[in-house]
Amino acid sequence: MQVKEFKPLIVAFCCNWCSYAGADLAGNNRLNYPADVKIIRVPCSCRVNPMFILRAFQRGADGVIICGCHPGDCHYTSGNYYTRRRMATLFSMLDFLGIERERTRLEWVSAAEGAKFAATMNDFVEQVTALGENKRLEDLRCKR
Amino acid sequence: MQTITRQTLLDKAVSLLNSGAVTCVLGWKKGEFDYDITPAIFRSAEDLEANFVWNDFCGANFSKYLVAKTDRLDGKMLVFLKPCDTYSFNQLLTEHRFDREKVYAVGIPCEGMADIAKIKAITGDGISSIACDEKISVTTLYADAPVVIDSKDVLLERCENCKSKKHVAYDELLCEEGETIDSNRFDEVARLEAMTPDERFAFWQNELSRCIRCNACRDACPACTCEKCVFDNPKSGVENKAPANSFEEKLFHIIRAYHVAGRCTDCGECSRVCPQNIPLHLLNRKFIKDINEFYGEYQAGEEVGSRAPLVNYTQDDIEPGDVFNRGGDNNA
Numbered sequence: 001m002q003v004k005e006f007k008p009l010i011v012a013f014c015c016n017w018c019s020y021a022g023a024d025l026a027g028n029n030r031l032n033y034p035a036d037v038k039i040i041r042v043p044c045s046c047r048v049n050p051m052f053i054l055r056a057f058q059r060g061a062d063g064v065i066i067c068g069c070h071p072g073d074c075h076y077t078s079g080n081y082y083t084r085r086r087m088a089t090l091f092s093m094l095d096f097l098g099i100e101r102e103r104t105r106l107e108w109v110s111a112a113e114g115a116k117f118a119a120t121m122n123d124f125v126e127q128v129t130a131l132g133e134n135k136r137l138e139d140l141r142c143k144r
Numbered sequence: 145m146q147t148i149t150r151q152t153l154l155d156k157a158v159s160l161l162n163s164g165a166v167t168c169v170l171g172w173k174k175g176e177f178d179y180d181i182t183p184a185i186f187r188s189a190e191d192l193e194a195n196f197v198w199n200d201f202c203g204a205n206f207s208k209y210l211v212a213k214t215d216r217l218d219g220k221m222l223v224f225l226k227p228c229d230t231y232s233f234n235q236l237l238t239e240h241r242f243d244r245e246k247v248y249a250v251g252i253p254c255e256g257m258a259d260i261a262k263i264k265a266i267t268g269d270g271i272s273s274i275a276c277d278e279k280i281s282v283t284t285l286y287a288d289a290p291v292v293i294d295s296k297d298v299l300l301e302r303c304e305n306c307k308s309k310k311h312v313a314y315d316e317l318l319c320e321e322g323e324t325i326d327s328n329r330f331d332e333v334a335r336l337e338a339m340t341p342d343e344r345f346a347f348w349q350n351e352l353s354r355c356i357r358c359n360a361c362r363d364a365c366p367a368c369t370c371e372k373c374v375f376d377n378p379k380s381g382v383e384n385k386a387p388a389n390s391f392e393e394k395l396f397h398i399i400r401a402y403h404v405a406g407r408c409t410d411c412g413e414c415s416r417v418c419p420q421n422i423p424l425h426l427l428n429r430k431f432i433k434d435i436n437e438f439y440g441e442y443q444a445g446e447e448v449g450s451r452a453p454l455v456n457y458t459q460d461d462i463e464p465g466d467v468f469n470r471g472g473d474n475n476a
Contacts (some may be wrong), residue, residue, distance in 0.1 A: 054398060091468075093430060
């Protein structure tokens with residue numbers, strides 16, 4: 001019997017101005033990162049409501065990563081500072097409930113850091129693959 | 145036992161009502177049983193005489209009721225506020241949820257409210273009547289003599305760890321000005337934080353799997369005052385579907401706690417009203433503890449107009465990746 005290899009489903013929220021352009025640059029430079037990463041473009045990392053992350057987990061994502069501009073470089077001046085506070089409290093709460101802390105991550109990736117984008121994604125996918133399927137936060141009622 | 149008597153409150157309410165200073169009174173009346181005292185609006189002195197109740201079961205936080213009940217009100221509403229209610233009162237004022245001019249707030253002292261779950265643990269089920277005097281005497285269907293319990297032994301969790309006896313908002317105070325208290329309210333959170341992730345997961349699985357999604361925690365919470373709630377979304381994909389492994393309401397609880405993060409005054413209504421006795425306040429306290437540790441001490445509702453920590457920032461806040469590696473080694 002052949003055992004199916006585990007392929008994680010990763011949702012990446014990328015800010016339009018930095019990280020999405022960073023992903024673009026990674027592509028232009030022919031850098032490899034796994035196709036398991038599904039990028040969702042958002043106008044700013046602070047557009048990411050913590051509920052989006054929970055919703056992604058609820059519907060079967062195995063890991064969620066949020067990428068935004070470096071602090072101080074936000075296109076809207078201060079959006080990523082709010083993101084930082086929100087995610088710090090949310091990640092801490094998920095950890096408090098016993099959810100594996102490696103499943104969530106916040107990274108600052110600028111438009112010039114194509115290499116960092118690819119490296120981050122490779123690292124994150126590897127980490128989540130090692131953890132295996134997301135069992136603790138899934139909701140079978142919502143899975144497709 | 146409460147230090148202020150029903151008669152004192154009644155006299156105050158009747159005199160204000162008769163003088164025309166207020167048009168109605170937000171108070172407590174008996175519910176179906178002696179222990180489920182419910183909030184009620186009184187419009188006449190006769191109604192007050194007959195139905196007004198004040199005893200060890202008047203736990204309800206009135207602040208939230210002001211939002212809906214003063215909206216179309218002519219004149220003023222008299223509301224009795226215990227110290228913990230005044231924090232919610234200020235928080236709602238900060239959020240412009242009701243008109244301060246329409247409320248006459250009377251601060252009353254509180255010696256802590258009784259927890260019916262703890263009483264039932266002592267007396268068993270079948271409580272037919274409860275009399276609150278110096279002590280609480282409970283008559284059950286199955287015992288011959290009433291069981292007498294000291295209310296200090298059966299306090300609600302939130303009252304055992306009372307954070308403040310100080311009224312932060314009032315028009316008139318019926319007692320001495322109190323003080324804030326250095327309570328041990330974060331001890332239980334710290335105990336959980338010291339566990340391994342698997343232990344924590346098992347703990348919450350055990351607690352939250354009891355949830356029946358009655359939404360009482362949301363409905364009672366004075367910070368949850370949205371007119372339209374995300375949890376009433378018929379397209380959520382979970383409506384009318386039974387949970388497959390009985391632990392799927394965890395997301396509801398994370399979101400509920402997150403929605404009030406930074407605004408929660410830690411009044412403990414969520415845990416008080418929970419019919420399944422889930423310690424929901426622990427989730428809120430985790431957020432409060434985190435906010436205190438990451439961004440400096442903050443007590444929601446302490447002053448009107450203060451800026452909540454989650455709608456604020458500094459340039460050198462803690463990075464989300466670093467929140468796990470503070471102090472103690474609890475990594476599995």
